[in-house]
Amino acid sequence: MYKVFVNEKKLLLSKQSENLEKSLSYESFTTLEMALDLLENTSANELNVYGENIDEIWAEFQKLFRIIEAAGGIVNNENSEILFIKRLGKWDLPKGKMEKGESREESAVREIEEETGLKDVELVKFINTTYHIYIERNGDKILKCTHWFEMNFDGEDTSKPQIEEGITEVAWKNNTQIEAEVFPNTFQNIKLILKEFWSNRSK
Template structure:
């Protein structure tokens, strides 16, 4: 199963039909074009495309876009607070595009350190990959695949926003602050990864 966000709307690609607002059985590549058109140009907020060959559907879907790989992290301090950045008026997790020759892990650590000013972040484990679609100024349709890692930080707090990247604030948030302040002003894929991190931490 693959969950993709299209302008904060949800597209679910799955083997079986899921109970969402709209469901379409996969027939061919045109099915995916129709699904994207419905999410981009109508009031439909969540849509499921289903078919037995999920790997084939996903490969077909990816072929419609230019793929950008990115990596980032859910960084936690010894108090259990999580590090967030604020950019364009929204709370976000530190992340960025992978550079040529970098591993996902190397990229996640580099981007976190560049965007937040922290040093010596410790990688713990991979959490998951989120997907979202956007259109670049030149009209290219991009599928951004962001690989998320759990990170620990216990050093001196040298956090400072990378203003040249449009980041205006770096802040540690506890669980209550995340629910009250971050969730109302963030992206759905960020909520998804934070909740997934919380779920795994409980187990």
């Protein structure tokens, strides 16, 4: 199953029909184009494309886009707080595009240290990958795949925003603050990965 966000609307690609606002049975490449059109140009907020061969559906879906890979992390400190950045007025987790020759892990650590000013962030484990779609100024349709890692930090807090990347604030937030301050002012993908992280931690 793949969850992709299109302008903050959910597109779910799955084997079986899921109980969403709209559902389309996968027949061909055209089904995917139709699904994107419905999400981009109608009031539908969520849509499910389903079919037995999910790998084929995903492979066909990726052909519609230029793919950009990114990596980032959920960084915890000893107070069980999570590190957030504020960019363009919204709370976000530190992340960025992978550079040529980098592993996902190397990229995640580098981006976190660049965007937040922290040093010696410890990588713990991979969490999951999130997907969202956007259109560049030149009209290119981009599918951004962000690989998320759990991280720990227990060093000296040298956090400061990377202003040149449009980041205006770096802040540690506890669970109560995340629910009250971050969730009302963040992206669907960020909510998704945080909820997955919390559910894995409570197991």
